[in-house]
Amino acid sequence: MKIAMVGSGYVGLVSGACFADFGHDVVCIDKDPAKIDRLKAGQMPIYEPGLEDLVERNVRGGRLSFTTDLASGIAGAGAIFIAVGTPSRRGDGHADLSFVHAVAREVGANLAQPAVIVTKSTVPVGTGDEVERILRESGTEHRFAVASNPEFLREGAAIGDFKRPDRIVIGTDDEWARGIMNEVYRPLFLNKAPILFTSRRSAELVKYAANAFLATKITFINEMADLCEKVGGNVQDIARGMGLDNRIGAKFLHAGPGYGGSCFPKDTLALLKTAEDNGVPLRLVESVVKVNDSRKRAMGRKVIDALGSEPRGKRVALLGLTFKPNTDDMRDAPSIAIAQALDDAGVEVTAYDPEGMELAKPLMQHVEMSESAYEAARNADAVAIVTEWDAFRALDLDRLKEVARAPVLVDLRNVYDPEEVRAKGFRYSSIGRG
Template sequence: MKLCMIGTGYVGLVSGVCFSDLGNQVICVDKDLAKINKLKNGIIPIYEPGLEELVKKNIKNKRLNFSNNLKESIKKSDIIFICVGTPTKRNSSNADLKQIYNVAKELSKSINKFKIIITKSTVPVTTGDTIENIISKKNSKKKFSVLSNPEFLREGEAIRDFIYPDRIVVGSNDTKSNKILKNLYSPLIAKGANYLNTSRRAAELIKYASNAFLATKITFINEIANLCEKTNINIDDISIGMGLDQRIGGRFLRAGPAYGGSCFPKDTKAITSTGDNFKTNLTVIKSVIKSNEDRSKLLLKRVYEILNNKIKNKKISFLGVTFKANTDDMRDSSSLKMIPALSKKGALIRYYDPTGFKKEFKKHKNVNYSDTIIKCLYKADLIIIHTEWNDFKSLDFKKLVKNKKIMIFDMRNLYSPKKMIKKNLKYFSVGRGL
């Protein structure tokens, strides 16, 4: 099949490449010419394990193309996936759908034969209706069909998630398009993926409800961790004990920093706005948002306590600054709140991240990138383990830090408190007592 992915970011690039690997002819389009030129030369603009090999393989096999010519790419394709960003609107909780509607307008001018138009971007309920209205202003409804096919991949695991998804959700009542989509996904269905056909609005809401639920699980366990700290209980026991209940499940039950990333913060806000727009107060999700906002403040307070409120000139080393391991995505990472707050109080901050330097900290005073763990940890007063990269899981702190007093705040509970105490390290973690 001939596909066009509009928006070549984390979702458009990964799903476009994977579709091409399944034997389809795919054009990945982006308005960012620099990105397209890099990709044409096999340079991957994002960090995603396994992606580079797959891009190179499918360019070589002539199934994967990159372009910034939207009109031409639409004309050449039968199925168009909209994969552009849907960030939060400035000064509001609503999703900003400018990029989606711009694409819809472009599409309305370029329909030369029947097109299946699919939102893979996460869009609020009724967005598909609006896209249909925009396109039908210039085209007969017989010439196109608008579907919702939300994407559930996780950054860092994106290729595996695309090939072995828990479920594929396609929202449409159009029998002809549904048949084509089921055929497109048939190699994944053959490997065991569940295929769910719903109404377009239901598919749109499944995505938001799923993300809100996962964010709720994280926030829930973070609050239970707070209680564990007061009652001298190990949160890891609670996570395991709860997770063994199949009705609950163990995933997303690990205590840590506030959830971040390009999806949960914006999607929890957007679904509450949708609720408000339809006069439905989604109080659970609203309290999750509030609790998560408080989380970074609470962990910062812990940092201040660990340092006896003497922050000025303290050498604080962050291991990992992205919102989670195995991605370079900084969007809404809790480090964006913690590092500037500590820098304002006069701390001398160094950070190391396996995905390199982050422009987000450029403007902050005394915040410097170290290109190795060794340089980052040398003579640190306090080490903050912020993300759960494998690289950080078995460090010999005594050898690396070269300080008499070593203090570690492990926000991901990567180490055993008993072992750390045995090594004479002052070790703090989350939900395992102060």
């Protein structure tokens, strides 16, 4: 089947490349000529492990191509996916659907064959109804149906998530569209990936509900970590004791500096706005958003406290800037608030991240970027691990102590064993471990 993927960002590019690897003929479409030129030259606009090889293999095999021309890109496609951005709208926090609506209008004006139009972007409930209205008003004479197919990709593990999903959610009541979507995902039948067909509105809500619940788990264990520090508990033991309960599960129970990234911050906010518009207050999600926002600055204060009574003029090295490892994504990364809190306190900041420094530079103009962890730590009065990249899990602590001005390590991801670090002569603090 020919598939058109409108939008070649994180979701569109990963999804398109994976569909092509299944054997479908995929065209990725984007309005940005520079991005398309880079993709044609084999240059990825994002960092995602394995993506470059996946794209190269399928381009070479003739199954994956790129274009800026939507009309030619969707010609002959049985499924047309909308995978454009839905950022938080300035001023009110609602999801900005202008890109989705613009694509719907252009698809309607150029549709030359029957097709299922699939919203892959994360969109508020009811968006599919509006997309359908736009398509009908376009006057197209060809049969179409609008379906919702939310993505559940984790940055840093997106290819594996796509090919071995926990579930595939498809929202449509149209039997013809169900048949088309079954054909799209037929290659995953061998893996027995469960396909959940729901109404379109239910599918739209599933993504928001899932992300809000995961954000809640993260925020809950972070608050438990704060309590552990006051009463002498160990949050890692608490998390393990909870996670062994099959009703709870161990995932997303890792205490740290708060959640960030492309999904949780904007999706929880968009869900709150949808609930507000419908007169249904989501008090729990409201608390999650507030607690997470305040936690990032609190982590900055934690690093400042490690510097002693007079932090002004001292130097801190931040190891890790992206919101999580194995990505270059800086969106709502805790490091941004931490670095700002340090700067507000008159602390000099150096930093190193394996992949995120280019995107971090415009967001942290007061931060000195370094070429390695040890270069960042040179003459530092404290070193803080902010993102748990593998490169920071086995640092040479003797070397770190030698280059730093003071042996102070603040571990915001609980990467190290406290006794081992203290045995090396460091003053060590972590999250929720007394």
